[in-house]
Amino acid sequence: MNYKEKIEQIKKKKNAIIFAHYYQVPEIQDIADYVGDSLGLAQKAREAETDMIVFAGVHFMAETAKMLNPNTLVVIPDLEAGCSLADSCPLDKFIAFKAKHPDHIVISYINTTAAIKTETDVVCTSGNAVQIVESFPKDQKIIFAPDKNLGGYINRVTGRNMVLWDGTCEVHDVLSTEAILKMKAENMDAKVIAHPECNAPVLELADYIGSTTGMLKFTQTDSNHKYIVATETGILHQMKNNSPEKEFLVVPSDETCSCNDCSYMKLNTMEKLYLSMKNEQPEILLDQETIEKAKQPIERMLDISRKLNLI
Ligand code: 13P
Ligand code: SF4
Secondary structure, eight states, rough: OHHHHHHHHHHHHHTTEEEETTTTTTHHHOOOOOEEEEHHHHHHHHHHOOOOOEESHHHHHHOOOOOOOOTSEEEEEOOTTOOOHHHHOHHHHHHHHTTTTTTEEEEEEEEOOOOHHHHOOOEEEETTTHHHTTSSTOOOOEEEBBBHHHHHHHHHHTOOOOOOOBOOOTGGGGGGGHHHHHHHHOOOTEEEEEESSSOOOHHHHOSEEOHHHHHHHHHHHHOOSOOOOOOGGHHHHHHHHHHHTOOOOOOOTTTTHHHHHHTGGGGGHHHHHHHHHHHHSSSSOHHHHHHHHHHHHHHHHHHHHHHOOOO
């Protein structure tokens, strides 16, 4: 039996559900019950009625699933699947940073540890960040963590002046403007689409900026036939599936390197996915107090998103 058959079999036997992020390898996306961005995955995890959630993504995503569905066993194929943004924001340094801005509320990108979420007022994702920030009065003082690129983008779009934590995604922050300009020159008919974790000069070149789901929907509804895609390569699988007649070109980090794969996301393999279901580990474990505190800003985000019809 190959891994696909083994996974299908064990999934039925253990009444499990498989969630995958768009940056997973194509085989994992194909076997998943739901593939989505961080917002969609959080919402689906909250609603899941199952004995086991298998989270093919990175650690903060699986941790979010556990917080929103604490009585369900949550496993991740590889416990080392972290995130450079979450790693950039350690709890002790963040508490000290907050202390310097006592009259500010904290809006955190979902790409943070559970510990940072316990120090957060509202969470956001790339799919709702602008609307979450705009749900607060214009004069509300805000700390935004940990992605300075996403925070800077929101500041520009909303005219705010949020205080930004100095973190970046190691994949998106190095995507190169030179490479995009060269690709544009060679493909004048292509539109540029970018994830808001990219740096400001890259975002300035973009015709569309949005979450992975946002970019995917844009390529499905937009009338153009060619796109320069400034994000992790995994998303191309669904773009090509959904619009086989269109052309998608990935942006490298420089002219010699196409290392735009997230090394954390790509730690998950079909073999590890199967073993995590068979052995019911690595399991995501969180103490009750952390769950209670950290899930509040996530629930607030989901409430605001529901009111604004974003989910
Ligand atoms: P999305 O929520 O847009 O899928 O982004 C998650 C992520 O980690 C992007 O690097
Ligand atoms: Fe984190 Fe960047 Fe990987 Fe997304 S692509 S999981 S932000 S390191």
